[in-house]
Amino acid sequence: MCGIFGYIGNKNCIPFIISGLEKLEYRGYDSAGMAxxxxxxxxxxxxxxxxxQNLKEILDFSDFSKVGIGHTRWATHGGISVENAHPHTDCKGNIVVVHNGIIENYKELKELLINKGHVFKSQTDTEVIPHLLEEMVDKEEIGLEEAVKELFKKLEGAFALLIMDKRNPNILYALRKQSPLIVGFGIGENxxxxxxxxxxxxxxxxxYLKDNQMAKISANEIKVYDMGVGKYIGVEPIRIPQDRIRAEKNGYPHFMLKEIFEQPLVVRRILSTVNKNRDELQIEDIKSIDISWEKIKKVFIVACGTSYHAGYYAKFLWEEELPYFIEVELASQMHHRNLRVPDETLFITISQSGETADVISTLRKVKEKGFKVLSLVNNPQSTVARESDYFINLRAGIEIGVAATKTFMAELVYLGLLKEYVKNKLYKVKIDLDKWNMLPTYLENYLSNIKDQVFETAKKYYQKKNFLYLARGRNFPLALEGALKLKEISYIHAEGIPAGEMKHGPIALLDPETPVFGIAYKDDAYSKMINNLEEAKARRAPIIAIGNEKDKKLENLVDDLIPVPNIDPFYYPYMGVMVLQLFAYYVADLLGREIDQPRNLAKSVTVE
Structure with a gap:
């Protein structure tokens, strides 16, 4: 999630690095640095x-340097401090590194290096890298280039690295493993x-560097070494017109695709509103509200469309750990409800625009009855925000695509954080925010790694006329969202169905021309989902599934498995959402649809 920029050439690198870092500010960060x-x-x-801007203020622009690296950091390992900001160096101050990603085995490496006499100045995972290089270069007498290649073997996790050594100022090294890194070819500069x-x-x-590739960059040459083949390979740069890059879509063919890829940035922005005090979790927008969470008996969530699916997901999530009865209803159905709820009911309305007519109508109706309303909206100046007793700004930024993507992710994240917040208030338990802090990086790396496979899967199925999306438990609202996305932008009929309900009617729809898209992570619904997918397979329906990588049972059952890594299941729903969005996008693109402005749809539904 961090921003990396490097320059090598014959001009002064300092203005280039500052400009590059400024253009990466949208990624979200809490500190900045350069070397x-x-x-x-x-x-x-x-x-x-x-x-x-703070960095610019301490620089001496009269300094002249032909090579340098810069970084904007989002804190994951270690707090927000100058010591933890990048770049990081070795003990002797020769080797300097900036890093994007997560080094999963840094604790073991750090302990090993400390035992060998290395002194660390930060709490980051990144700092092990320059010390590891120092150990290999100075003590094991391995050349820097060979030592850099050894990092692929010694480091576990995801990383994009930029490495500079003051003893050889004519070379930069760049490495990529699961974290994006792009080389730009100049004339007499790179x-x-x-x-x-x-x-x-x-x-x-x-x-675009591929996984397990290293770039050796000088002012006049870029050489790419591929660890897979064990040698330098020829690469052909691609051309992207500069006006396209500078356009509002930032080089993406559609706003929707751009907004899918912005989701890790949105999550980071949201997490910046969370007070990371271990004893008390505070969300900026509601830190001063007067809700008596211990007196609430019922939570009633009201929304439309994609936001309804987020609320439906929250029902499962909240009921797992909170003492409330959770009800979820479509705002358009609230007109026809004769509500009988206890006085100690909190209403939560969710609206991306904050101007959805049915949501506004419900908001006013329940407030007239004396209930308090907490709203999640993406527009703090909207009607819903203004008229609610309390509101949370989703902070997703402007979403141009009619089909909601990043706002849905923002809703899921805030509803998850709100559950943690309430749990903290009720039970005074400490909340583990480490997994939340790592979420943006995991999402960014996963998007980068999975997009091509999702595209290839879409190519197999884009001409089908009907899809069934199956899931159980908390995954079912995500299946509904996946089906909705496909309908909205491809105009293909798709239906989300609780997998356990298939034998009650929908199984009659299955045939070789009706693909089934299942969500089958290794969770508490896994064994039953396998049974449901086997029933679909017996009806000769093609099966796509999102599930765990290297799940042999699932691999042998389905036609196409889109894997999630075997990490904490906490991350699976957020990863799965992005797969569902990408699949819908690629299918629609292959069909030549108007993706950003699909027929008959509007971004904000302002009439009932």
Whole structure:
């Protein structure tokens, strides 16, 4: 999730790095830093907490350096501090590194290096990298290039790295494993960044490093070493017109695809509103509200469309750990309800626009009866936000695509955080925020790794006329959302069905022309989901499934498995949502649909 930028050439690197970091600010961050080599031998490192503007204020722009690297950091391992900001160096101050990703075995490596005499200055996972390189180069007498290659073997996890050594200021090394890194080809200068908008002002020629590749970059040459084949390979840069990069879509063909890929950034922005005090969890927008959570008997969630699916998901999530009865209703159905709820009921309304007519009508109706309303909206100036007793700003940013993507992710995350907040209030338990802090990085890496497989799967099925989406428990609302996305933008009929209900009628729809899309993680619904998918297979229906990687039972059962990594199941729903969105997008794109403005639909439904 962090932002990386590097420059090597004949001009002063400092303005390039600052400009690049400014163009990466949208990614979200809490500190910034850069390193450059002055007079071909003096390493300068500048780091600040806060914005790139703060970094600019401490720089001496009269310094001249032809090579440098910069970074914007989102804290995961270690708090927000200058010491934890990147870049990081070895003990002798020769090797300097910036890093995006998570080093999963850093604790073991750190202990090993400390035992060998290395002194650490930060609490980050990143700092093990320069010390590891120092150990190999200075003590094991391995050349820096070979030591850099060894990192692929020694580091576990996901990483994009940019490495500089003041003893050789004519070379930068860039490594990629599951975290994006892009090389920009210049004339007498070259660039490296974690996202293409940072490069668009300087070149229109790019190479996207693939997993387990290293780039050796000088002012006049970029060489790419592939660990898989064990040698340098020829690469052909792709051309992307600079005006396309600078456009509002940032090089994406549709706003919807851009917004799918913005979701990790949205999650990071949301997490910045959470007070990370271990004894008390606070969400910025509601830290001063006067809800007596211990007196509430019922929570009533009201929403429409995609937001309804988020609320439905929250019902399962909240009932697992909170003492409330949770009811979820479509706002359009509330007109026809004669409500009989206890006085100690909290209403939660969810609306991306904050102007949905049915939601506004419900809000006013329940407030007239004296109930309190907490709303989740993406527009703090909207009617729903203004008229609610309390509201949470989703902070998803402007969403142009009619089919909601990043706002849905924002709703899921805030509803999950709200559950943690209430649990903390009721039971005074400490909340583990580490897994939340790592969520943006896991999502970014997963998107990068899975998008091609989802596209290939979409190519197999895009001409089908009907789809059934099956799931159980808390995954069922996500199946509903997957079916809705496909309907909205591809105009293909799709239906979300609780898998246990198939034998009560929907199984009659199955045939070789009706694909089934199942959600079958290894969770408490897994064995029953396997049975349901076997029933579909017996009717010769093609089966797509989202499930755990290397699940042999599922691999042998389904036609196409889109895997999630075998990590904490906490992450599965968020990863699965992105798969469902991408599948719908690619199917619609292959059909040539108007993805951002599908027929008959509007972004905000302002009439009942």
């Amino acid at each position: 450059y080599i002055r007079n071909d031998s003096v390493l300068e490192i500048k780091k600040v907490v806060g914005k790139v 660039f490296i960044a974690s996202d293409i908008p940072a490069l668009g002002d300087y070149t229109d020629r790019f190479y």
